Amino acid sequence: MAWNNIPAWNTVGQVGPNQQTPNLSAIVQEIVDRGWSSGNSMVFVITGSGQRTAESHDGSSSGAPVLTIEYSTAPVITIDDITVNEGDGTATFTATHTGANTVGVFTVDYTTVNGTASSGSDYTATTGTLIFTGTSGVTRSIVVNILDDTEVENLENFSIQFTARSNPTVIITDTGTASIVDNDTKIITNGVTDYSCSGALFDSGGTGNYSNNENLIYTLCPDTANTDIKLDFNSFDVESGYDFLYVYDGTTTSATLIGQYHNGNPPPSTITATNASGCLTFRFTSDYSVTGAGWEASISCQPRGPRMNIEDIMVNEGAGTAIFTVTHNGPNATGPFTVNYQTVNGTASSGSDYTSTTGTLSFNGTSGDTESFTVAINDDGIIESNETFTIQLTSSSDGSVNLADTAIATIVDDDGIIMTNGTTVNTCSDTFLDPGGLMIIATTRTSYILFALILQIITLVWILLASMLPMAISYIFMKGLQHLAH
Template sequence: VDVVGDLLDESDETLLLDISATNTTVAGSDLQAIGTITDNDPLPQLGINDVGPIDEGDGPAPTPFVFTLSLDTPSGRDVTARVTTGDVADTAVAPSDYAALDQLVTIPAGMLSMPVTVNVVGDTTVEPLPIETFSVKLAADAVTPLNANLADPLGIGTITNDDGNPGTLQFTPNPADQSVAESAGTVMFSVTRTGGTAGAISTTIALGGSATPGAGNDYTTSSLTLNWADGDASTQMVAITINDDAIAEGDETVTLSLGAPSGGATLGVPATATLTILANDAAAGSLQFTPNPADQTVTENVGSVVFTVTRTGGTAGTIGTTVALGGSATLGAGNDYTTSNLSLTWADGDASDRTVTITINDDALAEGDETVTLTLGAPSGGATLGVPATATLTILANDAAAGSLQFTPNPADQTIAENAGTATFTVTRSGGTSGAIATTIVLGGSATPGAGNDYTTSNLSLTWADGDSSDRTVTITVNDDAVPEGDETVTLSLGAPSGGATLGVPATATLTILANDAAAGSLQFTPNPPDQSVMENVGSVVFTVTRTGGTAGAIGTIVALGGSATPGAGNDYTISNLSLTWADGDASDRTVTITINDDAIAEGDETVTLTLGAPSGGAVLGSPSLATLTISTNDAGAGIFQFASNPPDQTVVESVGTTSFTISRAAGSSGAVSTTIALAGSAILGSDYTTSNLVLDWADGDASDRTVTLTVIDDSAIEGNESVVLALGAPGGGAVLGSPATATLTILDNDANGGPATATAIPASSTWSLALLALLLAAFAMARTRMAGRGFD
């Protein structure tokens, strides 16, 4: 038996094959066979379209909104879905805006669609929202099988409020830009209200552009706040009064931008207008150095150098500029150079050149080549800067080299025993002996200078006369004390030389002093590790500090406290003396006692850290030098804070109005506790949403939930989807954060119109087309593509 294949989703089917006796045969006992045909076709895809925007009407008869349940392909079985209305994201509300619906709708076998009607209530009331929406949702029924996949289970009905339009505001004509001469006086801009006059509305004009507003500046203006009463469609005017000054300032602009209207009105096109004020003043010209480039190079003995500044391109008005000096040369009498007046001015009509004179001091210092830079400042009187606005003077040195200073030999480091007496370091001058030079030695290292300390030194200020190339020495006298202090170092660094000399290599030297005293030992906690964990009611805990590896000399250390527990009477703990000392030859242990306060505060486990400070007397820190005491709480729990739903995230349409998040206190309610909600995300508080109090408090024993309400602002801006992130802060009173401690609200923008989606029919005549159809249907289901105003094709 050949079975005919098709693409129709249907129930499994059977066929019967009967055997009957003929004239020459005898019937047996098994005369019938049953063949079962198993359906292998995919379920059809079911969706519902959007309807609207449609005017609500004035009543009393309702306005029908007809939605269509559609299949992408006919089914061999009835397709039944439960259709309901209403969602938290809706702005339309049943029964005042529409009649709620909850019913089963069946698309009979072989058919592609079935309509379902929602009756919208018409009225003559001017409502706060010009557009309202409601949801129509598809779901599988608990009893009747669906027999389809829900590709698009949500339809949106959009209701237009036809009871009054506050209109739109725009400049007229379009474009509203104007260009006038500076002498034009007053220029008027018109703002019109079109498309409706329902209600009182207003807007405020924002000014911009290159011109400066204000009396005595470029222009003044009439009131920038425009108001329309209910029913008022008159044109409002804005006056710009131009100040016809005598400043050569070039063309300038004033931009006028309409602000977001109140009263539900919207902005039309154009919402901005530009006034161009054409200058009627003569050009003040530009200032620059000449020639171009204006840089000059001279030897130090040249005497004076002159730089010229010219005015070109106009001579209208009085102008001026100031020349700023820079470069490596030093200005001033007795230094590298002096200069003439650096403030340059031109009278109205004056186009003559101005000069700046640099007088060079031909000194005897070996200082290398030096530079002077001259930079023209921003001109006054409407003039501008030309090119070049900077000039550089290079002064070539004509003096002999002063040489370089360095330690010798290289490297110059030395190592001696503490009882060696003295160590000598040599500083040489090489590469030139011109002029008197000097340097100062800077000391460093772990050793301490001074009589009675680790070492003393000879004079650290070294000088050379003109022509002197002899070496200089620095002597370190080491103090052979009896302190067990370990090896120590002295570093010697040459300072920047005077007289034009430079530093050579090496410019530093290190003296290492090897200790010859008995060891003072090391200090550490014992045992290793020394950490302890106790209950809050234990009473006292003792930590031991030992001295090992030597007992030479008196030593000491101070124990520093840390951790989450608070020291002090009436707080978490008190402690014995934290200053520990050992006499010369003393190797006995020292102890630190922590006395714990067994309070009744539900504060969670706490810690005390004890850190040994750097020992005195030449001793060192051993390991471990840190010990931690963990105090386990024995008080009732203060609870755990988290968002009640997991996950707590929500997605709403911008027109939802308000939405709330719930915060719960679990696993304990001992003590008064609180937390603070922190806000983040791409949505802006005050512009995109507002919120209730973000500080949440619970009294002792209170385990009730708290809510935070967000009010979403349904603006008309096309801004894309936005988010608000709510994060619970660290609780006080011993409570802790649970999970989830953050929640995200996604606000779906309802101002953009992306247009309807369409589907394309694919011929079912070949294997590849059927595979392509399956892929397209899978992609369609994943994307949850909305069918706007039609079913599947």
């Protein structure tokens, strides 16, 4: 802004029209339009040729230059921030005329601007013009299409900006931000039950790391009737031995524990609910230091077909055989089907403790039907602790049959008799053990050996000290005589 033809300032302390700048309202308005707000400073720089002398505040407070701004409440267009689910289809913003009325109708142009959300993949780029009547309080809507992709994403956002107005007195500096919540992601959140058959389940950190000192309980249930939640782990990183993910087959942590997982014991690639609700419950705990990337697991729902259940058993080593019973639970099948099974070593070994066995069971397709098979148990004559092996159901002629259940057989050793209060045993060939059995005997013997070694060491040290004691006394006596002589 030009400030020309300034008369001479010949009088000390002169204050008047000749010392006033031109009207700066256009400059001030431009600064306000760019986002200036009350309480902030403005700086004006005066440059040019010629010379004038003016008193500053530091020289004389009465002569300090003063900036005088006269203003009136201007018409302002505001727009709200919104949050929208990715699957909602549209995001609706509301623009409101606030402040002073205007003289007549005016228009405001707008456009969408990318943030972390990108037009074309997350939303549809949109521009347009709003028409306002000029009366304060009138609202107008802006609708933007939201695109539902299948990518697992964090919260994303874009904004609406006003780009022009037909009335230059209208302030259009406000912007509206839309936050898009991904519907393909479930985050483990304390106390929450989610329902979904798609997307992915993440730890509390989402695509980042989880936090320290967490203790979260979360339940995931199918959103489709007669289905079971199925998780396929794509990645897993939980501090070994200190942070733990517990998975339960049901709606609470009172349900059957499927497993306790960390980097030292990662989860299987797939976990499927087998309970009546079809839900899985998760508990995650972390300690005070060291975090990891957590996990990402794809969510799907497995149609609830026939389900095979097999019971755990306990058998005496001398029984000769272990009998397993498999039951068809859940809905009826479409017809007869077969199920294959196999034995798998645990602490018991096939060949020495039991006979490796495979086979096929035939079911009639009706829920409640049961079939049994036997596994030969070998009596080896060796004193042992209890040992186990597992039965796995490996395949079925009907692909809808759920074979997730397994059975553990515990073989109780019959080659040692453990002393038990009030019990009478008749035998002529067994080994008699104290109440602790093998483990206590081993521990007791080890403790006795260690005690004996420590006792021998103490005895040797004592003998050595005793042999040196007369020499030490003689040395101290001679030193005492030497001091007396001096």
